[in-house]
Amino acid sequence: MNFRKVLIYGAIACCNGMGDVMLKRGMMDVGTVHLSHWQHVFTAFLSPWTILGICCLAGFFYSYLTALSWADLTYVLPATALGYVVTAVLSKYFLHEYISVWRWTGVLLISAGVGLVTRGPSVTHQHVPPVREEQHELA
Amino acid sequence: MNAVRLWTAIGVLVLSSSTGDVLLSAAMKRVGDMDALRRRHGLFAVIARVIREKYFLSGLVCLIFSFFCLLTALSWGEVSLVAPASASLTYICSVLLAKFFLKENVDHRRWIAAALVCVGVALLAK
16 A cells, blocks of 8 residues: 555545534534524534535545545445544544444444455456546646 | 335435445546546646546436435434444445446455444444
C-alpha cells in the first residue's frame, strides 16, 4: 500500500467520520426539530459546525470518487466503514458520548476488515480501457 | 404485516444503495484516474467530465432514491434496527454486485473483510 493509497483511505475515513460528528454538533446547537415546525431545520445552516460538516462530507464524496477511479469497489468500501471508527472515537472524546463494549468490538472488527483488505491488490485488471476519446475532448 | 413492510423497505434500500455504489464505480473506471486528470486539466474539467458520465448520474439517482427509502424505513421501524441492518446488508450486497457486474476479483481475503465489516457495523448499533 503506497503513500497515495494511505492518504486517500485516510481522507475517506476522516472526512466521513468528522462530517457526521460536526453535523451532530451543529444539530445540538439547533435543538430538537418538531414536525409541526420543520422549517426550524434550516437554522442549522447558520451554525458553523453544520457548514464544516457539509464541507467534510463533500470532501468525503470527492475522495470516494477519486479512490473508485483507480481501485475496486470491494477495496474502497471498507474505507467508508472506517468512518464509523473515526465517528466512535470522536463521539467519545469530542462529544463525550458513552461507547459500549459492543461498539468497541465493532470498531475492532471493522479495523481488522480494513487491515485485511488493504494488504491485497487494489484493482482487478480487466481489458476494458477508459474512454480515451472523451478524455481528449478535455484537452 | 408491519414487519413485512419494514423489511421490504430495507430490501429496496439495500438494493438501491448497492446499485448506486456499483454504478458510481463503473462510471469512475470509465473516467479514468481522477488525480491524473485533475493535474492535466484542472478541477472544473474533471467535474464536467464526471457529471457527463451517464453511469454517474444513474448512480446518483439510485443513492438519492436509497436515501428516501432510508427515511421511509426509519419512519416505519426503530433506528436501532434499520441503520445497522441496512448498512451491513449493503456491504454484502455491494460485494456480490461488484463480483457479478463489475467482474471484480473478490478473493477469500475480501470476503472475510466484508464479513468482518458487516458484523462490525451491526455491533456499532448495540
